[in-house]
Amino acid sequence: MTATLARTMGTLYRAYRPRILFTYALTLLENLFNLLYPFATGRAIDGLLRGSFLGLALFAGIWLAHSVTGVIRQRFDTRTFTRIYGEVAARVVLGQARQGRPTSQIVARSALAREFVDFFERDVPAVIGALVGFAGSLAMLLGYDRLTGLVCLALLLPVGLVSRRFARRALALHRGLNDELEREVDVLGRPGGGAVREHYRRLATWRVRLSDVEATGWGVLELFLIALAGFVIVRAVRLPGAQPGTIYAVIAYLWTYLDSLAGVPALGQQLARLRDIGQRLHGAVEQRDAEPPHLPGQPPGP
Template sequence: MILRYLFINHKYSIVLTYFLTILENLLELLYPFVIGVTINELLKNRYGSLILLICMWLVHTITGVSRKIYDTRTFNSVYSHLVTLVVLEQNKQGIPKSQIIARSTLTREFVYFFERDIPEIISALFGFFGALVMLFIYDIQMGFYCLTLLIPLFIINHIYIGKSIELNRKLNDRLEDEVEILTDCKSEKVYQHYQSISKLRIYLSNAEAANYGLMELFSIILAVVILVRTLQLPGVKPGDIYAVISYLWNFLQSFSNIPFLVQQFSRLKDIGDRVKLKIS
């Protein structure tokens, strides 16, 4: 498995980037709570909590800048290693040059997975589990309301996964034929080729948009229920209201990237089936 191979051979540098990503997300998770406490303290003319907020903000900024700088160096090195391996191995297997060129480009998706998708997954998990735990702390009933959103989430994405796999397979079939079609350079074939690619990408985008739209409808309902419940909490303070709304927003935002991530997993699965490497 290519993903496993990449991780094993670059594990230390990759783990460090994810450590910084986790630290960054942990600090982001604490923001609503700290800001909520700060609001409540400021309303009492107490300013000491501002120091904690400022210090946390500075640490979060330094962590984010460090991660971005280190990520670029790490994953460009990973890509150079992988694409060289793919080209040489595919050539040994006697794969046509046109397909090797296409697959060397598609291989970039595996590096994107580590560089972009896993941090997105980490952020989504923090947004989901972290926000859910905090909402349970503020009110158990609100926590259970949030859990009900998992039912439509599962049903919608179960349907979406099958559609995404099928469309990505057809799209990658087209991309593998691209070099050969452009080499022949017959106007009708070139036109049909790009029309097909355009249609498939539109279908993928429409499927992703439909997934997102359906989830947003359920999110709106949940948001209204949580807001009403928050105002009914006994002794609720302005800072608490802010924190609950922020954690609710984080919880709902954790679902926003699911359609994109499902599509990426489908795309990687198909690319992995095409790019067979003899990895020891």
């Protein structure tokens, strides 16, 4: 992540820190509940096989608490990030206009500003979920069987190498795509349809190439995940004295771990995109003297 991108992210975070932190706290709590489901389900299965309903009651309680937390989080974060985007977009437009940018770039970059808000609204919660899923499932797997946990941990090396390689390729492609997007208003203002058709043909080409990079990275990663899944499943059914609920929990935590790793290539590509956008919007979001006007009756401030 470049210094420009980090500075822009830091500016947005500091401006709306209380609301963002509260949203992330709820997101973290939701993911912790998700992490408990396999354990609680396994306890419910083993308990019911012995004629006990305590495990089932635990499972139902976790589910209810998770649902309540999810409702509160969804209602709060929609209000928070919608307001943030309105203020950030206005700040970008005013800041770019003060810098004398052409209209085509202002239009394109006001749309690109949405990427920063999306990063906080979608990508950061996704990272939180991936980290909780990764660390939590790995800890649970180590608790059930140390060898299984160590093998899962060893998979991080190839995952990191694959993700780094494809993120570099994605950065170059995002630069080409965003260059073309910034020319869109100028192209649409020209007479005739040849330039317009060529513009959208180039956009399609950039997006196809980006999709190919993501698909290739995902496919390479899947080969490692398939091998790991085969090992863990065989190992789980051979654990000494393993109960049905224990076997289920081990396999369920395996899927959680694999899901957290499978999202790494897409996250790397999104960070590459934000890196390029951050360079284009350099200074616009940080403008302090270009605050957007507030709606009538709306209190000032975040």
